[in-house]
Amino acid sequence: MGTSATEDGPAGAVRRDVWFESGGVRCAAWLYTPTAGEGPRPLVVMAHGLGAVREWRLDAFAERFAAQGWVVLVFDYRYLGASGGAPRQLLDIGDQLDDWRAALSYGRSLPGVDPERVAVWGTSFGGGHALRIASEDRAVAAVVAQCPFTDGPASLLSRFRSSPLSVLWLIAAAVLDVVGSLFGAKPVLAPVVGVWWMPAFLVSPTAIAEASKLMPAGSRLSPRTAGVAARISAVGRGLSPTVETGGRPFRPSETAVGRDTIWGVMKGPDGASDSANAIAARLALWLPLYRPGKDMGKITAPTLLCVCDDDRAAPARTTARLAARHDHIQVNHYDGDHFDIYVDDLFERAVRDQVRFLAARLTAPANR
Incomplete structure (x- = not known):
């Protein structure tokens, strides 16, 4: 584990380049930490989707979360971006899930983090990973999955x-x-x-x-x-x-x-x-075999799904159907396609909803 240079972050927070190890490979990450206040703080662990890296608008979301006084860890999967590993541009589902587990372990070990108030946030393919990880990690306090990949056969048909x-x-x-x-x-x-x-x-x-x-x-x-x-x-x-x-x-x-x-x-x-x-x-x-939406019933934490109704990569109808039978899962619908939620007015709406959802679950220690 390590850190490097400190950069300016949102008001009241600083962003540092850090790294943690997963499967013997260094995964690069940004760590946003508040500059004011004391006491254990909530942690939000974030990662991107299919072949994407942190710089592809994850900082925009992370800054909004850090502005709430939360610690935020945003990482690149191995083989991609600033993370290590070879061959480059490889996307291995099992390895990426291990990267999530390693990121959570690293985040919970950080001084000033409340391990009972840890949320996972994933988008696109990473949204599916967030659901899978939350289904096995009962210590997760909240889940946000944005335009999540939930069902391989449905995405293949689309x-x-x-x-x-x-x-x-x-x-x-x-x-x-x-x-x-x-x-x-x-x-x-x-x-x-x-x-x-x-x-x-x-x-x-x-x-x-x-x-x-x-x-x-x-x-x-x-x-x-x-x-x-x-x-x-x-x-x-x-x-x-x-x-x-x-x-x-x-x-x-x-x-x-x-x-x-x-x-x-x-x-x-x-x-x-x-x-x-x-x-x-x-x-x-391997994509048709990956169905993280089937794991929603195993998740015990409150979960927010932000879906775009015109999404052709991660069909919203399938995601909503898989979530419909579970009372702990909230589905927010937005007009737009897969990439629209990252920018402009749709981004503002979605991130505002996500902040509101997480604040209600992370403000006080979770009841365990």
Whole structure:
């Protein structure tokens, strides 16, 4: 376990870069701690979704929670972002769940944290992980799952309806990836978001543009990625102005991603973060088997599900149906698609609801 430089956080809090170990690998994290007041404080542990990293708008949520006087731990999964591990851009469900367990253990060990007032917050694929973790960790006091991945078959059916042809391409890439891994080859990378002809995990005409809104201002595309965006209108159309497609070039091989990919390599402002619109394709073979929504009945903590009714990656109807029979689960509905909840008015509504929900559960010590 360790810490490094201190950065400014929200009013009344500081943010530090810290790390903890999971499976022998260092996981990078931000730790927000209040600067005023004393006594044990609540802790919110947070992580992102499919192939995403902390810099993709998790700081916006964390700052709102830290402003309440709560300690907040925001981590990157191993193989992604600033965390260690190889091969890069690998998403292993079991490893990510272990990363959650390690993050909770680390967070509870921090001085000034009340271990009886610990909440988990996950979004997208991480929302599914938060549900799975809360179902096995009865010491969790509250759960927030935003646009959660709850049912592999439902998400696969939704994905197939978006573009059957690219699903077949994605499955073919997954098989090649698995076969290659047996011989020590680098992962075959598939895009996280894409348009109809890409072997992407999430496909829609606006998926790339909407996902780009999560990038911090000053993010840069690699020269190869920028070239693709310039030549193929379906890729470059609607990119957020926070993303620079020209200017200072960089070598993807020198980033934490470790290699270039046609699907997209990004460097954050001032070179502070590295990410890619790409993960190992082999995940496509395991996604239909992952059904964390089935674990909701095992969760004892109050749970808030924030779902977007037009979500094609994590269908809201399925999530609401799985939650309907459980009195301890609250479902809030929002008009929008999967990425809309991270920005603008929908973000303000959702984070306000989440703060209100968590404050009611974390203000006083939980009854155990």
